Amino acid sequence: MKRKFFIAFNVIAVVILASGFNYGFQQDPKPWPEPDKNAKTANPIKSDAESLKTGKEIWTKHCQSCHGKMGKGDGSKAAQLKTVLSDFSSSEVQNQTDGALFYKSSEGRDDMPSFKKKIPDADELWSVVNYMRTFKK
Amino acid sequence: MLVLLFWVASSYGQVTGDSGAVDTEKPTPVKAKPVKNTFESIWIIDNATVMVPVKGTFEMDIMHRFGTLETGYEDFYGFFAPSNIRLGFDYVPVSNLMVGLSIAKANMTWEGFAKYSIFKQTKGKSPVSVTYFGSMGVDTRTADNFYHNSDRYTFFNQILIARKINDKLSIQVAPSVSHINVVNGYFKTSGSVADSTYQTTVEGEMKHNHFALAISARYKLRPSMAFLMSYDQPLTKHPTNNPNPNFSLGIEFNTSSHAFQLFVTNYYYIIPQRNNMFNTNNFATIKSFNDITLYPQNWLIGFNITRLWNW
Numbered sequence: 001m002k003r004k005f006f007i008a009f010n011v012i013a014v015v016i017l018a019s020g021f022n023y024g025f026q027q028d029p030k031p032w033p034e035p036d037k038n039a040k041t042a043n044p045i046k047s048d049a050e051s052l053k054t055g056k057e058i059w060t061k062h063c064q065s066c067h068g069k070m071g072k073g074d075g076s077k078a079a080q081l082k083t084v085l086s087d088f089s090s091s092e093v094q095n096q097t098d099g100a101l102f103y104k105s106s107e108g109r110d111d112m113p114s115f116k117k118k119i120p121d122a123d124e125l126w127s128v129v130n131y132m133r134t135f136k137k
Numbered sequence: 138m139l140v141l142l143f144w145v146a147s148s149y150g151q152v153t154g155d156s157g158a159v160d161t162e163k164p165t166p167v168k169a170k171p172v173k174n175t176f177e178s179i180w181i182i183d184n185a186t187v188m189v190p191v192k193g194t195f196e197m198d199i200m201h202r203f204g205t206l207e208t209g210y211e212d213f214y215g216f217f218a219p220s221n222i223r224l225g226f227d228y229v230p231v232s233n234l235m236v237g238l239s240i241a242k243a244n245m246t247w248e249g250f251a252k253y254s255i256f257k258q259t260k261g262k263s264p265v266s267v268t269y270f271g272s273m274g275v276d277t278r279t280a281d282n283f284y285h286n287s288d289r290y291t292f293f294n295q296i297l298i299a300r301k302i303n304d305k306l307s308i309q310v311a312p313s314v315s316h317i318n319v320v321n322g323y324f325k326t327s328g329s330v331a332d333s334t335y336q337t338t339v340e341g342e343m344k345h346n347h348f349a350l351a352i353s354a355r356y357k358l359r360p361s362m363a364f365l366m367s368y369d370q371p372l373t374k375h376p377t378n379n380p381n382p383n384f385s386l387g388i389e390f391n392t393s394s395h396a397f398q399l400f401v402t403n404y405y406y407i408i409p410q411r412n413n414m415f416n417t418n419n420f421a422t423i424k425s426f427n428d429i430t431l432y433p434q435n436w437l438i439g440f441n442i443t444r445l446w447n448w
Contacts, residue, residue: 057174060360062393115262117447118393120191121170 005026026084031107034100041099045123047130054124062115063128071135080113089135101129145207163213171257175266175301178396179227179235179252180369180441182385183354183404183412189254192232196445198225202405205418207434215437218315221247222301223407227405233353243406245277246291258300265437269296270311274408288319292412295351305355311351313411320345336443341374349413355389363389365398381419400440405437 045051059067066081068074071088078085086093093101107126108114119125176186179196190196204218204370212218225239225248233254240247258266274291276282283289295313303306320341328334353367369383387400403418418435 057360061391065392078384117191117193123170124173130424 026079027082029083029086032095032104034103037123038103039097039100041097041102043098043102043125043129045130047133051127051130052134053056055127055129058119058128060125066111071132081136083111088132089137091137094133094136096127098133101132102126105129122131147276148289162188163340169260171259172266172301175258175307175431176355177363178389178398178441178443180396180398180443181355181365182387182398182400182402182441183308183369183383183407183409184309184353184367185252185268185270185295185297185349185409186309186353187257187266187297189233189235190229190251190267190445192229193448194227194229194235194445196227196237196443196448198227198237199442200241200407200439201223201441202402202407202439204251204365205405205435205437213431221405221407223362229279241407241413243397243408246271246274246408246411247277248274248408258368263302265298268299270297270430272409274410283319285319290315290318291410292410295409306357307355307418309353311353313349313351313413314377315347315349315413317345317347317410317414323367323377340376342377343414344373346373347375347380347410348372361391363391365400366390367402369404369416371435378415380416383416383418384420396441396443400439401436402434402439403437427433 064075065077066075066087067072068078068090071093073085073087075085088094102122102125104112106114106116106122117127119128121124159326176188177191179186179188180198202213202221204212204220206214208215208218219382221241221243223239223241225237227235227237229235235251235252237250238248239250242324249397250269250270252270255267255269256263257265270293272293274293276289276291282318293313293315295311297311298307298310299307320343322339324343325340326335326337328336349369349371351367351369354365356366358364365385365387367383367385371380371382381403384402385400385402385404387402390397403420404412404416405413405418406415418437419432420435421432422430
């Protein structure tokens with residue numbers, strides 16, 4: 001009886017520890033393909049001073065805490081997320097179309113929240129995309 | 138010719154594929170849009186702001202007022218004194234309209250309120266944003282506190298007029314009228330017994346309606362941090378018990394879903410009609426610019442926390 005209890009206890013302990021380790025590590029981001037139609041959508045907002053100012057304001061309020069001030073994925077909340085955040089200054093992100101970045105910002109996935117309800121004005125979200133372009137190395 | 142036109146039209150907006158850029162001319166939007174973020178919370182210390190969040194926003198408010206600084210260390214500057222707390226829930230069911238329900242500890246007052254954005258500051262259209270704010274409070278203490286059930290009700294109506302002066306500074310002016318269904322009374326006698334003109338009438342210590350003017354300002358120190366100021370001036374003169382003006386100073390921190398305000402104020406009740414009609418905390422006596430006596434013992438520390446969700 002004691003032996004069975006000992007084995008059960010150890011199995012449960014291993015499962016708990018294993019699940020703890022599983023949650024303890026951040027995962028690399030999974031591929032995030034955007035629909036072709038969204039990727040080809042043109043950015044209707046010119047990347048001028050006004051748009052970049054709007055984009056920066058929104059970035060500071062809604063994005064910076066995770067993605068970091070310069071989009072490096074080093075915001076104060078980044079370490080709490082399940083996914084390692086992409087570096088927005090990298091070619092991997094900068095080579096994506098404006099439409100793709102807009103789609104991902106709007107729809108969200110996993111740790112990334114959807115912003116289409118919080119920022120219902122699409123022009124503002126396009127301005128955020130314009131601001132993301134300023135991170136390019 | 139038609140084929141050529143079709144080819145030109147269909148090639149307009151074609152993706153080139155290099156570094157994510159899209160080979161289209163980006164038109165500049167011509168339609169002026171309302172100014173954003175005149176304020177970043179629906180409250181500025183003890184007053185509502187012109188802000189009505191986007192449709193579908195659900196918000197929870199926690200508002201807390203500690204005791205006054207009067208007794209100093211004895212109650213740790215009001216922290217351990219009896220406090221007032223308000224817990225509120227707000228929702229924006231349609232664009233520009235917010236409705237809410239709350240309960241405050243002071244007099245166990247339930248409050249239902251509505252805020253409607255009449256128009257917003259827009260370049261070339263309107264120099265200011267104007268919003269209506271109205272609330273009804275119900276004192277839910279036990280029945281032995283009232284003669285009539287209607288004595289429980291209080292009302293507040295306010296027009297909020299605000300302008301975002303520049304990226305840092307926003308100012309709001311807000312005239313209001315508070316109505317309270319019942320006020321304390323006293324017996325007033327006149328005439329004389331000798332000539333049979335003696336009579337006794339019951340007069341109210343205060344009027345039922347009270348007009349006031351609130352002036353509030355926000356100055357952004359950093360993108361997510363701002364300095365707040367508010368001043369409330371009573372306008373109605375009551376026979377007795379005239380309320381004192383209120384002066385508040387505070388600081389606000391904003392995140393994507395939260396606004397946190399920490400401040401000193403004279404207002405304790407949180408519910409606007411009670412604040413405006415019954416404020417006994419006098420922040421200062423001002424005889425002239427050179428003769429100002431401050432009363433820090435009448436100030437109290439408070440905070441507002443709002444958390445919003447977009448559904």
